[in-house]
């Protein structure tokens with residue numbers, strides 16, 4: 001079961017368990033409604049706490065459900081029911097409370113967070129807006145200007161800032177969300193058992209300067225994007241709508257318009273593209289190497305050193321008995337006679353035909369690295385990729401030829417106005433030749449490294465869409 005209800009003394013606890021990130025799937029939404037009913041009906045529960053199991057509070061709506069027909073109960077309705085709970089309702093946050101997750105918390109009457117919690121409404125990064133009350137409830141708590149900034153940027157806000165802004169009511173030093181939630185529930189019962197409802201707060205003060213400043217900024221920096229402008233309209237509705245319900249209706253219309261936009265589909269394609277580009281498909285189980293020799297000198301090595309201790313990986317500047325993997329700087333001399341896996345670090349744009357089985361290309365902007373398999377066993381490539389990922393590099397794996405070099409060459413050879421088309425054509429060639437494990441890896445590299453417009457979802461995606469008859 002994704003959500004269950006249990007009483008601790010005179011406090012009812014609604015506990016969500018939907019690993020890995022407690023996304024608000026249909027089962028969680030229904031479970032929340034059922035657990036809330038159970039808590040309200042439980043005569044021995046004087047207050048209720050909502051919390052989540054595992055590494056984080058709710059990380060948002062279930063992105064995998066987007067684009068499919070919506071199934072009741074819809075999230076805005078679930079949150080309205082939470083807000084209308086006749087008993088004090090406390091959200092106990094930990095990890096991240098994002099998107100629909102923060103909207104659930106805003107629908108609760110009190111919010112406590114463990115130290116280190118981050119909150120945010122990152123829907124804009126997926127071409128959406130917070131469609132479950134976030135654009136109406138957040139401005140009631142923090143005002144129009146801060147709400148606009150938070151929702152159009154989608155940034156994660158640290159607990160301290162959230163407390164200062166009035167998004168949460170307290171930061172707890174408790175060890176667990178249960179402990180934190182129960183303590184706040186007891187304090188609320190002792191002090192003020194009245195529900196404190198965000199949606200019943202007065203509409204935020206009008207702030208036409210903040211609205212026009214934001215529109216000016218968006219027109220300058222993001223004129224081609226759809227959802228940021230809809231966010232401004234929705235936040236404006238929190239001021240101008242006759243009631244919360246009217247504001248929520250307007251938010252819903254704007255949310256559905258975003259949901260229908262091709263930008264939403266493109267950005268969500270990229271969200272999933274970024275989740276596992278380091279995975280070699282044929283390999284089922286693999287571990288990172290723990291002892292790596294860095295041979296020669298390269299700026300990348302400094303970055304690796306900084307991450308090594310936390311990753312539990314030993315880096316040495318010369319091989320020793322424990323060495324499992326070599327990473328060879330471009331001008332370093334190769335150890336003769338070693339049978340250990342070796343990654344040759346290549347300079348981008350210079351395809352010099354490595355004599356190592358694995359080659360590593362570092363993007364010029366440093367955002368990504370590409371680990372190309374020239375002749376290694378898939379397991380070796382996977383272990384090397386996991387090692388680099390543990391060392392905090394964003395790794396894409398590929399085979400035979402560098403995707404990045406091919407894309408960069410195509411882009412360099414095109415005129416500025418033809419770059420997009422050149423990348424689209426090159427991506428078709430890469431996929432045809434089987435150099436990528438997933439076509440989405442091409443999209444990720446082109447967007448993150450070569451500046452292909454993010455909202456189009458990537459050059460391979462665009463070329464496929466253009467080929468699809470309407």
Ligand SMILES: C/C=C/C(=O)SCCNC(=O)CCNC(=O)[C@H](O)C(C)(C)COP(=O)(O)OP(=O)(O)OC[C@H]1O[C@@H](n2cnc3c(N)ncnc32)[C@H](O)[C@@H]1OP(=O)(O)O
Pocket residue numbers: 020021023059060061062063064075096098099100101122123126128129130131132275276
């Ligand atoms: C009306 C309301 C709308 C919304 O709420 S829209 C959604 C708003 N929320 C977000 O945009 C948050 C998206 N998620 C994230 O930013 C990150 O994730 C986290 C910060 C929560 C965690 O990051 P990390 O610890 O690095 O894990 P990981 O590899 O990104 O994710 C672990 C697995 O969880 C899946 N996942 C993450 N968020 C969601 C989600 N919101 N819906 C469905 N799945 C999700 C991923 O895909 C992946 O899965 P795999 O292990 O199979 O690759």
